[in-house]
Amino acid sequence: xxxxxxxxxxxxxxxxxxxxxxxxxxxxxxxxxxxxxxxxxxxxxxxxxxxxxxxxxxxxxxxxxxxxxxxxxxxxxxxxxxxxxxxxxxxxxxxxxxxxxxxxxxxxxxxxxxxxxxxxxxxxxxxxxxxxxxxxxxxxxxxxxxxxxxxxxxxxxxxxxxxxxxxxxxxxxxxxxxxxxxxxxxxxxxxxxxxxxxxxxxxxxxxxxxxxxxxxxxxxxxxxxxxxxxxxxxxxxxxxxxxxxxxxxxxxxxxxxxxxxxxxxxxxxxxxxxxxxxxxxxxxxxxxxxxxxxxxxxxxxxxxxxxxxxxxxxxxxxxxxxxxxxxxxxxxxxxxxxxxxxxxxxxxxx
Amino acid sequence: xxxxxxxxxxxxxxxxxxxxxxxxxxxxxxxxxxxxxxxxxxxxxxxxxxxxxxxxxxxxxxxxxxxxxxxxxxxxxxxxxxxxxxxxxxxxxxxxxxxxxxxxxxxxxxxxxxxxxxxxxxxxxxxxxxxxxxxxxxxxxxxxxxxxxxxxxxxxxxxxxxxxxxxxxxxxxxxxxxxxxxxxxxxxxxxxxxxxxxxxxxxxxxxxxxxxxxxxxxxxxxxxxxxxxxxxxxxxxxxxxxxxxxxxxxxxxxxxxxxxxxxxxxxxxxxxxxxxxxxxxxxxxxxxxxxxxxxxxxxxxxxxxxxxxxxxxxxxxxxxxxxxxxxxxxxxxxxxxxxxxxxxxxxxxx
DNA sequence: TAAACGTATGAAAACGATTGCGTAGAGGAA
DNA sequence: TTCCTCTACGCAATCGTTTTCATACGTTTA
Numbered sequence: 001x002x003x004x005x006x007x008x009x010x011x012x013x014x015x016x017x018x019x020x021x022x023x024x025x026x027x028x029x030x031x032x033x034x035x036x037x038x039x040x041x042x043x044x045x046x047x048x049x050x051x052x053x054x055x056x057x058x059x060x061x062x063x064x065x066x067x068x069x070x071x072x073x074x075x076x077x078x079x080x081x082x083x084x085x086x087x088x089x090x091x092x093x094x095x096x097x098x099x100x101x102x103x104x105x106x107x108x109x110x111x112x113x114x115x116x117x118x119x120x121x122x123x124x125x126x127x128x129x130x131x132x133x134x135x136x137x138x139x140x141x142x143x144x145x146x147x148x149x150x151x152x153x154x155x156x157x158x159x160x161x162x163x164x165x166x167x168x169x170x171x172x173x174x175x176x177x178x179x180x181x182x183x184x185x186x187x188x189x190x191x192x193x194x195x196x197x198x199x200x201x202x203x204x205x206x207x208x209x210x211x212x213x214x215x216x217x218x219x220x221x222x223x224x225x226x227x228x229x230x231x232x233x234x235x236x237x238x239x240x241x242x243x244x245x246x247x248x249x250x251x252x253x254x255x256x257x258x259x260x261x262x263x264x265x266x267x268x269x270x271x272x273x274x275x276x277x278x279x280x281x282x283x284x285x286x287x288x289x290x291x292x293x294x295x296x297x298x299x300x301x302x303x304x305x306x307x308x309x310x311x312x313x314x315x316x317x318x319x320x321x322x323x324x325x326x327x328x329x330x331x332x333x334x335x336x337x338x339x340x341x342x343x344x345x346x347x348x349x350x
Numbered sequence: 351x352x353x354x355x356x357x358x359x360x361x362x363x364x365x366x367x368x369x370x371x372x373x374x375x376x377x378x379x380x381x382x383x384x385x386x387x388x389x390x391x392x393x394x395x396x397x398x399x400x401x402x403x404x405x406x407x408x409x410x411x412x413x414x415x416x417x418x419x420x421x422x423x424x425x426x427x428x429x430x431x432x433x434x435x436x437x438x439x440x441x442x443x444x445x446x447x448x449x450x451x452x453x454x455x456x457x458x459x460x461x462x463x464x465x466x467x468x469x470x471x472x473x474x475x476x477x478x479x480x481x482x483x484x485x486x487x488x489x490x491x492x493x494x495x496x497x498x499x500x501x502x503x504x505x506x507x508x509x510x511x512x513x514x515x516x517x518x519x520x521x522x523x524x525x526x527x528x529x530x531x532x533x534x535x536x537x538x539x540x541x542x543x544x545x546x547x548x549x550x551x552x553x554x555x556x557x558x559x560x561x562x563x564x565x566x567x568x569x570x571x572x573x574x575x576x577x578x579x580x581x582x583x584x585x586x587x588x589x590x591x592x593x594x595x596x597x598x599x600x601x602x603x604x605x606x607x608x609x610x611x612x613x614x615x616x617x618x619x620x621x622x623x624x625x626x627x628x629x630x631x632x633x634x635x636x637x638x639x640x641x642x643x644x645x646x647x648x649x650x651x652x653x654x655x656x657x658x659x660x661x662x663x664x665x666x667x668x669x670x671x672x673x674x675x676x677x678x679x680x681x682x683x684x685x686x687x688x689x690x691x692x693x694x695x696x697x698x699x700x
Numbered sequence: 701t702a703a704a705c706g707t708a709t710g711a712a713a714a715c716g717a718t719t720g721c722g723t724a725g726a727g728g729a730a
Numbered sequence: 731t732t733c734c735t736c737t738a739c740g741c742a743a744t745c746g747t748t749t750t751c752a753t754a755c756g757t758t759t760a
Contacts, residue, residue, distance in 0.1 A: 005496045007746060018710045023748060031708065048492050053470045054416070055746035058404045058715045066404070068450070068471070076436040077429070086426040089453055098467055100418070101451050103439055117448055119355075120403045121418070142398050146355045258638055288608055290640040357716060368740045373718060381738060405716035408745045704759075711752075722741075729734080 006047045011040060026051075057122065069311055070118035071101045072111060072128040074155070079254075079283035080300045081129070084153060087304020088127060095312055097124070104131040112139040119143060124315040127307045130155040132194050149314035149322050153307045155197050163314065163325040165307045169199050172296040172331030173206025174213075176278045177250050179294075179333055181214045183340035185248035185276050189222040189239065191232060191260060192252045203252055203280065222246055232259035240267055240275070247275055248339075254279035254286055257293055261338065276339040291337030299329050356397045361390060376401075407472065419661055420468035421451045422461060422478040424505070429604075429633035430650045431479070434503060437654020438477060445662055447474070454481040462489040469493060474665040477657045480505040482544050499664035499672050503657045505547050513664065513675040515657045519549050522646040522681030523556025526628045527600050529644075529683055531564045533690035535598035535626050539572040539589065541582060541610060542602045553602055553630065572596055582609035590617055590625070597625055598689075604629035604636055607643055611688065626689040641687030649679050 008026075012019045015036070025032045025040040026049075032040075057066045071088055073081045085101065092099050100123060104111040111131050116139075118126055125148055128140075137160055140150055144160065153165040177188055190207045193200050208218050224239070226232045239245060240263065251257035257279030264271050271277055271291055279286060279295040286293035306327045314322050358376075362369045365386070375382045375390040376399075382390075407416045421438055423431045435451065442449050450473060454461040461481050466489075468476055475498055478490075487510055490500055494510065503515040527538055540557045543550050558568050574589070576582045589595060590613065601607035607629030614621050621627055621641055629636060629645040636643035656677045664672050 008748095009746075019747080020711080020749080021709060023746095024709090027748090033708065036708090050466060050470045052408070052472060052746050054404045054408045054472055055715085056748080058402070058408055058745090059747055059749090060715080066471075076439065077432040079427070082427040082432055086453065089426065089451070093452060093464075098450050098452070098471060100448050101439070102443060102448070103436065114443075116400060120400045121416075121448060122402060122404055285634060285638050288635050289638045358718095359716075369717075370719075370741080371739060373716095374739090377718090383738065386738090402716050405745090406718080408715090408747095409717055409719095410745080702760090704757100706757075707755085709753085709755105711750105713750085714748085716745105718744085720741105720743090723739085724737105725739105726737080727735085730732085 005052075006044075006049050007052065008049075011044060011047075011049065014043060015040060065124045065315070066122050067096055068098045068100055068121065068123050069308070069315070070114075070121070070123040070126040070128075071099050072114055072126065073101065073103050074106050074129055074131055076103050079285070080154075080281050080298055083298075083300025084129075084304040084307070087301040087306075088308045089304075091305045091308035092312065095308075097308075097312060104134075106132045108134045108136070115139040115143060119148070123148070125149040125151070125311045127151045127153060127311055129153050130157055130197070132197065135196070147322070149311055151307045151311045151314070153303050155199055158198060161324060163310045163323075163327075165303050165310065165327045165329065166199070167298050167303060167329050168331050169202035170206040170209075172280065172298070172333070173203040173250065174210045175206075175331070175333045176280070176294070176296050177207050177210035177248075178213065179335070179342075180248040180250065180276050180278060180339055181210065181216065183276065183342055185340070186216065187219070187222065187244070187246040188216075188248040188250055189224065189246040190250050190252075191224050191226050191236075191256045193225065193227055193256075195225070200252060207250055226251075226256050226259075229255070229259070232256055232263060236260060236263045237267060240264065240269060245275075249275060249277045251277070251279050254281045254283045254293060254295055257295065257338075258285055258289055261289060261293070271338050272340045278333075278339055282334050286334070286336065294336045294339040295334055297332045297334050299331065302329050355402075356394075356399050357402065358399075361394060361397075361399065364393060365390060415474045415665070416472050417446055418448045418450055418471065418473050419658070419665070420464075420471070420473040420476040420478075421449050422464055422476065423451065423453050424456050424479055424481055426453050429635070430504075430631050430648055433650025434479075434654040434657070437651040437656075438658045439654075441655045441658035442662065445658075447658075447662060454484075456481045456483055458484045458486070465489040465493060469498070473498070475499040475501070475661045477501045477503060477661055479503050480507055480547070482547065485546070497672070499661055501657045501661045501664070503653050505549055508548060511674060513660045513673075513677075515653050515660065515677045515679065516549070517648050517653060517679050518681050519552035520556040520559075522630065522648070522683070523553040523600065524560045525556075525681070525683045526630070526644070526646050527557050527560035527598075528563070529685070529692075530598040530600065530626050530628060530689055531560065531566065533626065533692055535690070536566065537569070537572065537594070537596040538566075538598040538600055539574065539596040540600050540602075541574050541576050541586075541606050543575065543577055543606075545575070550602060557600055576601075576606050576609075579605070579609070582606055583613060586610060586613045587617060590614065590619060595625075599625060599627045601627070601629045604631045604633045604643060604645055607645065607688075608635055608639055611639060611643065621688050622690045628683075628689055632684050636684070636686065644686045644689040645684055647682045647684050649681065652679050 008019050008022050012022045025037045102114040151163045156164040211218055224235050249260045257277055260277055264275050269275050279293050282295040282297035286295045310325050358369050358372050362372045375387045452464040501513045506514040574585050599610045607627055610627055614625050619625050629643050632645040632647035636645045660675050
């Protein structure tokens with residue numbers, strides 16, 4: 001006796017009516033007598049009837065689709081991305097959408113395979129942040145061709161015509177570096193990451209422009225690339241033991257900033273007196289190290305909310321051409337103990 | 351000219367054959383001539399044909415279903431849960447499954463609504479960790495009744511007959527407390543959480559048994575309940591300023607342990623000389639505070655892997671009755687600076 | 701009274717893929 | 731020639747739901 005889910009047919013049989021009548025009754029159509037309607041609805045509720053979304057979506061293939069959106073995240077175990085996912089999920093959930101999620105693990109192959117799975121599952125749209133590895137975009141174009149909307153967040157793709165939600169990386173970096181200069185730092189180093197990513201370029205540009213605005217020359221020796229954990233330990237000591245050592249470090253993310261902090265500690269450099277350090281993301285790590293890290297608040301949750309809103313909006317107006325939206329989430333500098341305080345006599349002309 | 355997805359029908363029309371022939375060709379049946387087969391496959395590949403999973407799943411309603419599993423997580427922005435999700439996703443992905451994920455935000459209402467959505471989407475099974483709020487289980491029973499397998503992880507439900515994957519909370523707590531006692535601590539306090547959760551009870555029992563085994567009386571005044579952030583700040587100072595103050599704190603999670611560490615710092619108590627502190631989870635926070643936190647490694651990733659394996663196994667053998675499996679993931683104590691070193695002359699009889 | 705209309709329901713097609721069964725035609729065996 | 735077999739395909743049902751069209755019966759209107 002295999003108990004299974006109740007369908008509209010079972011209900012029809014129960015009442016000796018046609019399935020169409022049951023369907024209408026459940027949709028509260030006024031073409032069904034009130035009595036029958038009530039009986040059918042009561043029966044359905046009592047038996048926990050849940051319409052089969054597969055069937056509904058299949059029938060409305062070119063209309064409503066699955067009310068499911070696909071989300072690609074480079075890595076789950078990551079503060080910023082967790083926040084974004086949380087924002088997406090909360091927003092989608094409120095609007096009646098489910099989310100299907102997968103991690104690319106920073107490789108193009110995974111990303112491609114995920115896009116295929118999402119396509120097979122007939123998601124209404126995809127929200128994605130690029131893997132570090134990704135240099136070609138055919139797997140996205142394929143979905144765009146068949147009018148599936150895509151929204152990029154954080155690590156966007158500038159080659160494709162899609163909506164994007166980004167943090168104002170440039171302004172965030174500019175503000176942070178400008179702040180450190182105002183507190184008296186003169187040689188600010190940049191601890192960056194892979195330069196193919198748009199975010200890396202933007203943060204680097206913000207860094208450079210802040211220097212220029214303050215009439216400080218850009219010194220390429222002060223621009224490092226720390227791709228993976230441990231890189232800072234390899235590269236920084238040489239720089240910090242130099243007689244011309246930097247008096248400030250601006251890191252592209254909090255993890256690298258923290259590693260830099262450790263290196264300073266190991267080299268007996270005082271933070272912030274000898275070296276100021278500023279990170280990016282304002283993740284939990286900033287509040288628990290000693291001294292606490294100054295960092296740029298990235299508002300991941302808001303990024304997720306905006307991305308979901310834009311995507312769902314696109315998905316629900318499929319008839320029209322997809323409207324491209326670029327949303328920029330403003331950052332805020334959160335000052336803590338790893339940077340110097342602003343001098344009192346500072347009449348900032350800006 | 352609305353470009354849309356290519357279906358099996360379009361291919362059939364293209365070649366002037368029946369859809370059944372196309373289907374067989376794509377499945378490499380030998381009932382189709384090699385030439386036609388090759389042409390059809392080439393054409394399908396060139397046009398990025400992806401079989402519509404909705405249709406396939408609908409047809410195989412009582413057999414294969416959707417190759418999608420639902421995952422409920424109390425909160426996304428949480429180290430342990432991120433690890434679990436990562437483990438689930440990686441495993442599921444390798445086995446060709448997609449995951450649909452939602453956060454309960456610790457409320458029963460959300461959990462219930464999510465289960466309904468998962469049911470409508472016809473997921474093959476659900477992996478869930480209970481919300482703190484949940485005290486009734488009808489929403490789970492409903493799915494179990496129609497033979498949808500459920501696997502609980504971490505915060506399990508003992509009232510339902512389902513598979514479970516848990517961390518060995520008892521042993522983890524026992525080992526941690528036992529360790530602190532061996533290093534010389536005599537008054538160990540427990541900073542717990544809501545006691546309705548199974549994990550809270552187990553960790554508390556491990557704590558108590560470690561005391562008893564070492565012939566230390568349990569003192570109820572040393573058992574505190576810190577549910578939300580800030581509670582430790584409210585409750586701990588009183589305890590720590592007492593002349594009879596504890597010389598060790600065992601916290602139910604790392605966040606509370608860190609808060610305790612802060613309180614100690616504020617009260618000018620040295621950690622670990624005056625007070626040893628041990629947390630639970632071995633999250634990133636443990637490595638970045640000062641001193642670094644001793645903690646119980648919870649192996650979230652492995653929890654996720656096991657949960658996914660068990661669930662998929664259940665889902666794929668639907669004909670048989672669901673086999674209930676209880677998997678216990680062993681913990682390890684990771685000793686760091688927030689606890690005393692083990693004395694050298696210790697001949698641990700255990 | 702006959703025509704028109706309204707109400708409540710049924711029948712059937714459609715969405716896309718799979719699969720059991722049927723069959724036309726080619727070729728071989730008796 | 732007749733019968734059989736094999737190859738290579740087509741037909742149609744199926745999954746659950748929605749929606750268009752059709753229709754039976756009762757009521758109103760001209």
